Structures are given as structure tokens and as C-alpha cells.
Amino acid sequence: MRHTLAVLVENNPGVLARVAGLFSRRGFNIDSLAVGRTERPDVSRMTIVVEGDDRVLEQVSKQLHKLVDVIKISDITPEEYVDRELVLIKVHCEAVHRGEIMQVADVFRARIVDLGRKTITVECTGNDGKINAFEEALRPYGIKELVRTGKIAMMRGTRFTSVSGVRDED
């Protein structure tokens, strides 16, 4: 099963290497990893999507906890959460197909961000499923280049993950 972990880390040099090294060393599979700073400049948040059964997940989380720079790990998989990923796709595009591709983009509420002589570049945000579907829809035209940010996620409603834990706003 796939799990989505929200990992708060101290914004120290090397912290990404520590986390990445841990995953490869212990043979855990990362599906995606997105990292950036949070509302606190000294704290970064990693959203890690990892594949594994409960036992693997338990080890992943415990091993991550052993890293001194890791402050807090929440497996938000069972929670209600919003998740988003951004993808940039450069599609092969002859002039005759331009309208068609723009229609596809429209359906997915994607935006055209660049036009080349024989290419069109689109940006799309959404959850995993939507991004995958979008990619499939464009594949027949010939995808030249594709880049995804990896997923970021946040719990819905008043619940939130912070340095001091997962809690409800009081």
C-alpha cells in the first residue's frame, strides 16, 4: 500500500541526503519526495510517498525518527487530506493539432505556459490520478519532456501537522 508521510525536519544542510540515504540503505522504496520550507524558516517539510505494508511503514517511520534532524513524522494516509502535484509537459505539436491539445488541456484545467514551433508546454496541478490521466491524454501526441514536482499534501479542516504534533486547532 502507498502511504503519504508529512515529515518536518530541521532546515539543516545535509538533511535531504540523510533522508534519501536512509531510504536507499534500508531498501525502502520512495515513490515521490517533495521538499520545501514551511511557515517557519528553520523548518522544512518533506512529503514522502512510500510503498510498503504496515511493517515496512513502521520501520520507515522509526528509522526516520532516529535522524536527529527529523522533528516530526505523520502518516496522513488515513486522514482526510488535500494533495496536489504539479506537472509540466512539453508535447510535440504540429500546427494542425494545436486546437485539439488546447482542448485536452482545458478539460484538465491545465494552462498553456509556452508555445514553440513544434511544441506546446502545459502546466497542470491536481492529485495523482488527475495528473496520470492528463499525461495519458497527451501521450498520443508525443511527449517530449515531462517533469513532476512530487506530491505535497495537507490535512483538511482544522487538523494540522506542526512541530509539536498532529492536533486540532484549539
Next chain:
Amino acid sequence: MKMTGAQILIQGLLDQGADTIFGYPGGQVLPIYDALYDANIRHILTRHEQGAVHAADGYARASGKVGVCLATSGPGATNLVTGIANAYMDSVPMVAITGQVPVGLLGRDSFQEADITGITMPVTKHNYIVKNIDELAITLKEAFHIASTGRPGPVLVDIPSDVSAGAMDYDDPGPINLPGYRPVLEGTEEQLNKATAAIMAAERPVLYIGGGVVSAGAHEELKKMAELLVAPVTTTLMGLGGFPGDHPLYLGMLGMHGSKYANYAVCECDLLIAVGARFSNRVTGKISEFAPEATIIHIDVDPAEIGKNVRVNIPIVGDVKIVLNQLLPRLAAKLPGAWKDKISQWKKEYPISFKENGNLKPQQVISEIYNVTGGAARIATEVGQHQMWAAHYYTYTRPRSFISSGGLGTMGYGLPASLGVQVACPEETVFNIAGDGSIQMNIQELATAVNYELPVNIAVLNNGFLGMVRQWQELFYNHRYSYTELSNPDFVKVAEAYGASGVRVTGKSELRPALEEAVRNSKPVMLDFVVEREENVYPMVAPGAPLNKIIG
């Protein structure tokens, strides 16, 4: 007060209670060595950085304090890596300090630059590179805190030479703040209650203890618990000395070279209480058949150890000394019963033994070291057959008396470690039990022993082989002794060339007088025991076999 980085470092070491460091100089630690020149701290110059790190490790294991070693950048730092990994595997508190090229030269493949924080990331509990002098004092404080609390381990601090040579107005660094580091020390009520119920219900309990009992200083509590429950105790290699080896409830080691009765007891127990142990594959044998009938309670300070290798029914995360103290008042005394009788029967039936044949046997050498020292020596070993015989034929009655590379199995560990032990325990008799292969991996440390008048006794069990590997070739590779026979130097002459004493012992009759003289002598001595060449370590569980398939 204006202080240089190097002076701040030394102040930090002193503030942390470090009075001894083991090290080796070089270009990027020149500022530190200059400050050491008139510092109030003892520095031991080893003859190899690997010697320094193992000596710091031995010092830490014997004393319970944080071991400190120091090396220069590049090759000095990389020479520490094996020793750091060794300390990591055995959870030894250590701070390793390395010099580094100046900050401005980092990342340019500068002369003697090595990315030692990158290299040691997987083998340290944590590591740092200090790029600003104002972070130095607090970093050092954090390093000692992390190394010595929770599950102990090595922490590396890499210091560019412009940081150690720089100067600043020094102020006490104040309290540390590590939001991501909060070891859990106490067991929860719920888990303690579950464990209590399981313990009181059990009819065939076994206590399985590891290095955690030794490092937490929980040996007294452990003994109380064993006696209260009439529960036999088996130890890992790291746990030797955590329970008195002469106690009637003692089962010896379990696992690959454990006793038959310990392994049988684990196979038949209905409750296994693991205390500060980590279910290594050397201990469990075939994991699916490990302790098949047992409810397993696992007490450990490292939550990641719980359920890592073996299913655990009742985990208790916490410092083992604290948890045992929480448990003890909840338990009621039990009476000896059928289980104890069964174990006594096994003990009678399957003692650990060897056959005499007139030749000098390695097991005899260890037994005689035990007799001559009255069991009071600290023993540091290398890795191989001699290590297992040192575990089997010497009886360890107190913690921190058996010092050996367990997790990494590092040949070359024992001699430098024994020097660290001798530095920590200047009044005690220290033995390095060595093989003829292992001793040559750090034999240069004889010079350190002589230099600092550390009167260690080095007992080389000279079988002319990389014996442990030869044993596996004999048993599992059809006697094909591929590159395991050794042609050795004259160890007596080697010892003498270094300024130590050298003694060769070839027969049983010379054994006792040679050992008595070595112990009496206050010089480092190397004893070359020419022993039976193809003796095997038994009992043995073949790798991957279940524990009850124990042979020999």
C-alpha cells in the same frame, strides 16, 4: 574572552568531562594540536588513526564515558571510518573529531579533502561539519549529548582548519535545543502491565540480554529480576558480563556459537524477555523458527529495534535500567520448578567442551588466563575463533570486562581497544586475546603500548590460519583452504623490536608460568601461543539453520 576555535574545542571537551583523547596529527588539525600542546588534557598518540578510534572505543566500553578520537582531514578521517562503523554497530558512545580543509576550499577536491560527513552518514548516530566558529561550542555540546544518551553511538564533528584557527569572544554556549532528539526513557503503564501479566503467567521464561544491559548499567536490576523469577539468562556476545557468568541461572551465549542449553532453552521457552538486545541474525538463526513457542517481550531504548527482525508481542521502549526498575516492584517471586530442572539436566548433558590430545589447545590457553587472573582481568579480543573461545572459556562476572567487536566483527580491533581499556583502568590487568591474523591488522599499536607504558598482555592464539574462515572452508567448502593459511613473522622478535617483551609458549607445561610472569610484569607483553592448528569452535549452528540444529 578571546579564544581560538581550537581552544574552544578543548574547553568544550573539558566541560564535557573528557580527560583523554586518542589521536594522530596532520595539516588540518595543526591548530588543534598547537592548542593541545599546553592543554590540561591527556593525548595518546597512536600509530594509525584506526588505532586511535578503536582505543577511544575500548576506553568508552571499559569506562562508560564518551571516547574521544581526533584525526586530520582526508586520509586521517577515512582511516577512522572502520572504527566509527564498529562503534556504531555496538552502540558505543564516541565523539570523533576530524580536521577539514578551510571552508573556502570545500568542494574543490582540495589536497586531503574528503567528504567525511557524507562518508560517515550511515555509520554515525549524527554528524556535523562546523563552518562557523560561533557554532563550535554548541555543536560539541550537542555531539556529547547525542553520543551518550538514548541508544549511545558515535558522533563525528568535522572542523575546517580556518574554524579551529579562527578566534572569537567565547561565551558559554548555553543549553542545547534538539527538537528532533528526545529519547524515550520510561516504559508506559499499559506496556508494563501487559508485560507483568505475561511474566507472571509464564512457566518457562528465558531472559535474553544484550549489550544494552551493560551500557545502561542495568546488571543489578537484571540479576534481581532473574532471581525473583528463577528465569535462566542467556547473553549475546555484547551482553557477556551483563549477568554473572558463574551464576546458577546463567546459560551462556545463545546463537551461532552459543551453548546447546541456551539454544534449547530459547527453542522451548514460553516467554522470552529480550533486554537491550537486537535479535541479530547471528543470534536468531533461522528467523521463522526462532523461539517458536514464546511470547516475546522486548525492552529497548531504540524504538526502531522493536519488530525490526522478529515479531514482538509486548514492546517496551525505554532505558532498560529504568524499565527494569519499573517492572521489578510489580513482580512476585516464583519458585523453582520443572523448567529449572530441565535446564540443569541440559547443562549436565551438553557442557561446552573440547578434547585434549597432548598438543596445546587454544581453549586451554583461555582457561589458564582465567585461572591466573582469577577472572578479574578485562579482556579485549580480536575477531575469529579465538574471540569465541575467549567468550566460552573465560567467565565474565562483571559488566565491561569483555570488550569485543560484535556487530561489525572487526579484525584489528582488540589491540588498540585494549590500550584504551588500560588507559581507562590503569590499575587492572588487561588482556588482548588475539589471533595470528587479526593481530597483524593493527600490530603497530605495540609502539603505542610501549610509548605510554601500557602493560597490556597480548595473547596470540597462533594457529597459522585465518582460523574462523578456515573452519567454514572445512565445514562448508569441502576442506578447500583457499588463502587462509598464514606464514607469520616471529611474534617474539616483533614484540622485542617494538620494545615489548615477547614469549613463545608451545606446550602445556609452559602455559602457567608464562602467564604468571606476564601478569606480574609491568611491561607490555606479547605471548605467542603456538596452538593446535585445525581446532574448531563448537557448538555451532550453521548459518541460516534453526537454533536447535546445533552441532558439536
